[in-house]
Amino acid sequence: MTNNETLIQLFIELAGIPGKSLNEAALAAHIRRRLDGLPFTVETDDAGRALGGNTGNLLIKPAHFDPAKPVRVYMAHMDTVRDTTGIGILRDKGKITSDGTSQLGADNRAGVAVLLQLLLDVTLSPPNYMVVFTIAEEIGLKGAELLDFGGLDVEAVFVFDSSRRPGAYIRTCAGKFRFEARIKGRAAHSAVAPQEGISAIMVAAEALQGVTIGKLDEMTTINVGTIHGGEANNIVAPLCVATGEVRSETMDAVATHLDRIETAFATACERHGASLEFIRTKDFAPFDLDPDSLLVRTLEEAIHRAGAAVDPLRYSGGSDANVLNERGYAAVNIGIGAQKPHADDEFILEEDLVTAWRIAQNLMIMHSEQGQSNRF
Ligand SMILES: [Zn+2]
Structure with missing residues (x-):
């Protein structure tokens, strides 16, 4: 041999x-x-x-x-x-x-x-x-x-x-899902008419206050990995996109955490009149x-x-x-x-x-x- x-x-x-x-x-x-x-x-x-x-x-x-x-x-x-x-x-x-x-x-x-x-x-x-x-x-x-x-x-x-x-x-x-939270605010001139705008960046910032990241238990981790938004310093940001992932021991547990994250984004959007698209993608079961x-x-x-x-x-x-x-x-x-x-x-x-x-x-x-x- x-x-x-x-x-x-x-x-x-x-x-x-x-x-x-x-x-x-x-x-x-x-x-x-x-x-x-x-x-x-x-x-x-x-x-x-x-x-x-x-x-x-x-x-x-x-x-x-x-x-x-x-x-x-x-x-x-x-x-x-x-x-x-x-x-x-x-x-x-x-x-x-x-x-x-x-x-x-x-x-x-x-x-x-x-x-x-x-x-x-x-x-x-x-x-x-x-x-x-x-x-x-x-x-x-x-x-x-x-x-x-x-x-x-x-x-x-x-x-x-x-x-x-x-x-x-x-x-x-563990199983793993990705999420993408797309917050749509409203563009406006930042100095001439800021009151007409809805800053998607500020909505995202508020929403993220309600998201817990890190290791939640032995098999559960949550991360917000990227955030992109805004167009220029003199425009109230019309769009902000945050992405992240959730891993946990069962599909149900992953879904529960994703629900919580979506709720955090939806609540902040509602408060400021922004709209939310929340996309979940399974990476593996x-x-x-x-x-x-x-x-x-x-x-x-x-x-x-x-x-x-x-x-x-x-x-x-x-x-x-x-x-x-x-x-x-x-x-x-x-x-x-x-x-x-x-x-x-x-x-x-x-x-x-x-x-x-x-x-x-x-x-x-x-x-x-x-x-x-x-x-x-
Ligand atoms: Zn390998």
Whole structure:
């Protein structure tokens, strides 16, 4: 079987391939080349076409794949949030970093390396499984949203994309909505006829007094992230737009907080004769995995066998697992230790890369042990 250095070299090989969201074609082609001559079929779905990207999601199935049987899916995303073309990669005392000019890209090339290495080690061949590499995760989980399983009976999805160290996994995840409050006041000359104007900026300021931001409880956070308004110093501002987000443990809790925020804006608008348009957009739904489910128990055993400490998390960052759970597929996001994701000093420990790989191997080995009949 492959040694650890082979996996580390594969990660380094993948990290420098350009692949910002919707531009993952170079990585997709590289993966295809690496699998050339091995007993897999590699399909590309239509997600890229729908999103305006240069490739779709990759669906990789072993030769013995049977579309009539339940399938377990192993997943990572191909896109990076920043360009990693030609970054220098440094290794020092078991830590892999970039040269500081961009992110390392361990989010999520470490996940891609782990799963591609599993495929290259064709000796591991559990019952019905497939590996999926998605596109456009970093711009709102778009690839997973459009991922076309073609009517397959997907019984579990293991996503290798949590920045937490191996052993951790997201058992409970918050859902997230964005909001946009558009306040329409009335323009007037600020000196000649200010009494004829309604300042949307001042209405927004008053409304925001009634909005609580920050961490409200363990799983609830609210932020007002941007505010734009006004046209010139001598015009009473006719328009002000504030945007923000709400994350919480259930859709109901998110909705309650959004209602409160909308009420704060509506009340201020009413008081001053302004009008309000309040737009809510779902970014991702929450999920809460059953600790007694076969999905969770299998993962915990795989982590345990890899020698890591099982660490189920309550978390508020989204991943492809959120979209898939919402679509009705049992999905879990697993820690791979791509730490400080997106930053210039992003890094991964070699031991974490190897442990994540062991966890993935164990999941496949346990699938073989459990056989085809076990349902999640
Ligand atoms: Zn990621």
